[in-house]
Amino acid sequence: MKRVDIDRRGFLKAAGAAAVGLPYLVRSSALGGAGSVAPSNRISMGSIGVGGMGTGDLHGFLSKQEVQVLAVCDVDSGKRESAKNIVDKKYGNTDCATYLDFRELIGRGDLDAVALALPDHWHSIPAIAACRAGLDVHAQKPFARTIREGRAMCRAVERYGIVWQTGSQQRSEGNFHRACELVRNGRIGKVSRVExxxxxxxxxxxNPVQPVPEGVDWDWWLGPAPWVPYRGVLHWNWRWMMDYSGGQLTDWAGHHIDIAHWGIDTERTGPVEIEGRGEYPKDGIYDVPMTYKLTCKYANGIEMTVANNKQIPQGTKWYGDKGEIYVRRGHLESKPANILNEVIGVDETHLYKSRDHKQNFLDCIKSRKDPIAPAEIAHRSISVALLGEIAMLTEAKLKWDPEKEVFENNDAANRMLGRAMRAPWHL
Amino acid sequence: MEQQLLDKVKTYDWGQSRAALTEITELIKKSHGNKAETAAIEKDLLSVLTSDAKRAGKQFVCRQLSIIGTDASVPTLAGMLGGEETSDMARYALERIPGAAADAALLGALSKTGGKAKVGVVNSLGQRGQASAGEALAGLLGNSDETLATAAAAALGQIADDNAGKALAKAKDTTKGKVRLRVLDSYLLCADKLTAAGKKAEALEIYKALQGKDMPKPIRTAALRGVLGAATSK
Incomplete structure (x- = not known):
């Protein structure tokens, strides 16, 4: 899809699709018709970060007829070349461009959107750069590594009218949608707590210090994180180190905490109180909590407990005064069982419905509507985990103001809301 | 803190056991809320920074000082801002330490640092929203080092007060390329802040200035969104 000028696409972004006649403002080719879509009329995309998750996303977008992937970017030349080969094989040419520097990919000038799948410490900078360039974004969860970065990302998305989809794909799965809709419509009565x-x-x-693998640019990999020598942790396992991630807690917050919020209608706010305890490795290169348990209280009186799956079964469980609903991947159950047979009436709350997460993103690029997992909602999901991380590190009962996004009772905790970035990187 | 524990930090290097470091983080955790205890720990940790400890040990100390550091840490950390290996770790702590002493140390470092270290200092001043640095940062907008000029523009956007707005308004007509893009983005931030403060007329003036045909499309889009936002804000 060639970029339309400000009078069309720009105004559509500015005003929102709902306020104007959509077909009038978007060229018909961008909407996609029957049959195949000519490359010049497709949504042109670039992929930044093409490791495990990024390659998965790349395959997902390549399978969509209305997408044309033009470029890939990674700091590991092996991953980069592998991704290029996948794209070139799909299109039967050698056109896919490769980049080490995400800024060059973003600055190409011929892209409509980017797919980001990077270690958490690299989530904010490329995302905001993409927003500034007016590119729509599909980004893997968790949304951000710190609360401050997350808020800056939300503001950039809002400022530039970006369509943002977070990779919280459980929202596009039927059992999760059904569970949340039942809870929202009072089928388990008044909810008092969520697990x-x-x-x-x-x-x-x-791990000892060791040579950086050939083809990997270590300085780029570290990016805004503190400088450390390479010690054998690169792809995937970065998520067990606090400089880059918060471990399983932050890695999965964008799934089951996100679903918990969806059910109790706290998607655009946060807890007002949080405390937690974690068991951290006393030695070794990994330093994120192995086990953890957090308790949050929301302004509406609901209490949420988040813990690793040796303490609470994996998934989300809501407790109401008339029943319970438990959902996890591939599973949905209720007490009493007949709750699951309930029909949601036409006048009741019907939650946003998507059954294909990436397609929902592409559809929203055309409609300029919010996708099912937009920035603000993703920020609020990961915020619970990030607040929990701070509560565990301070071992304090923290009072949180979800509007101002500051702790009301702990200066040390407030210091942990953001981190200095290694030069020259900044938000 | 036991001298034996401190000595282990001084000799710590990446790849070795970090059990002693964990002991110290536990001590710090337990000291939260006890000013005398944290002050004693802070003093002990500062002794590592002035020793011949390895980079790994000093970095560990700076991480801890980012949580418990006070004005007492500022002189030592300020002395590290110009060092190639120590600048980032010093900022890691200083950026989080509240107060005028850290403000002054960062501002003072602007004229004493160069290269990446200077860019880092500019970034920290921006992250702290340090209005007193506005004039110095404005002076960097025309710097021939694009990275530094871009960082200064970004920092002014974080500050986003009247003076920052004036500097950015001027720079939008004098800068080029990547620097100008960042100047325009920061100028938008100034307008957004004015809208949030209820100063709609001033905000609309900026949004209008950013809707010219010479403006990049994303900026024009954002400016138009700004106008709509200002119109609907309370």
Missing amino acids: VGLPTGGGSGN
Whole structure:
């Protein structure tokens, strides 16, 4: 899809599709018709971060007829070339461009959108850069590594009218949607508490300093994180180190905490009180909590407990005064069982429905509507985990103002809301 | 803190056991709320920074000082801002330490640092929203080092007060390329802040200035959204 000028696409972004006649403002080719879509009329995309998750997303977008992937970017040349080969094979040419520097990909000038799948410490900077360039964004969860970064991302999305989809794909799965709709419509009565179970972490040895693998640019990989020498942790396992991630807690917050919020209608706010305890490895290169348990209270009186799956079964469980609903991947159950047979009436709350997460993103690029997992909602999901991380590190009962996004009773905790970035990086 | 524990930090290097470091983080956790205890720990940790401890040990100390550091830490950390290996770790702590002493140390470092270290200092001043740095940052907008000029523009956007707005308004007509893009983005932030403060007329003036045909499309889009936002804000 060639970029339309400000009078069309720009105004559509500015005003929102609901306020104007959509077909009038979007060229018909962008809407996609029957049969195949000519490359010049497709949504042109670039992929930044093409490791495990990024390659999965790349395959997902390549399977969509209305997408044309033009470029890939990674700091590991092996991953980069592998992704290029996938794209070139799909299109039968050698056109896919490769980049080490995401800024060059974003600055190409011929893209409509980017797919981001990077370690958490790299989530905010490329995302905001993409927003500034007016590119729509599909980004893997968790939304951000710190609360401050997350808020800056939300503001950039809002400022530039970006269509943002977070990779919280459980929202596009039927059982999760059904569970949340039943809870929202009072089928278990008044909800008093929610339990969220997430995976359990593990420890490691003290890896020695070692040569950086060939083809990997370590300085780029570290980016805004503090400088450390390479010690054998690169793809995937970065998520067990606090400089880059918060472990299983933050890795999965964008799934089951996100679903918990959806059910209790706290998607655009946060808890007012949080406390927690975690068991951290006392030695070894990994330093995120192996086990953890957090308790949050919301302004509406609901209490949410989040713990690793050795303490709470993985998934989300809501407790109401008339029953319970438990949902996890591939499973939905209720007490009493007949709740699941309930029909949601036409005048009741019908939650946003998507059955294909990536298609929902692409559809929203055309309609300029919010996708099912927009920035603000993703920010609020990961915020619970990030607040929990701070509560565990301070071992304090923290009072949180979800509007101002500051702690009301702990200066040390407020310091942890953001981190200095290694030069030259900044938001 | 036991001298033996401190000595282990001084000799710590990446790849070795970090059990001693964990002991110290536990001590710090337990000291939260006890000013005398944290002050004693802070003093002990500062002794590592002035020793011949390895980079790994000093970095660990800076991480801890980012949580418990006070004005007492500022002189030592300020002395590290110009060092190639120590600048980032010093900012990691200083950026989080509240108060005028840290403000002054960062502002003072602007004229004493160069290269990446200077860019880092500019970033920290912006992250702290340090209005007193506005004039110095404005002076960097025309710097021939694009990275530094861009960082200064970003920092002014974080500050986003009247003076920052004036500097950015001027720079939008004098800067080019990547620097100008960042100047325009920061100028938008100034307008957004004015809208949030209820100063709609001033905000609309900025949004209008950013809707010219010479403006990049994303900026024009954002400016138009700003106008709509200002119109509907309370």
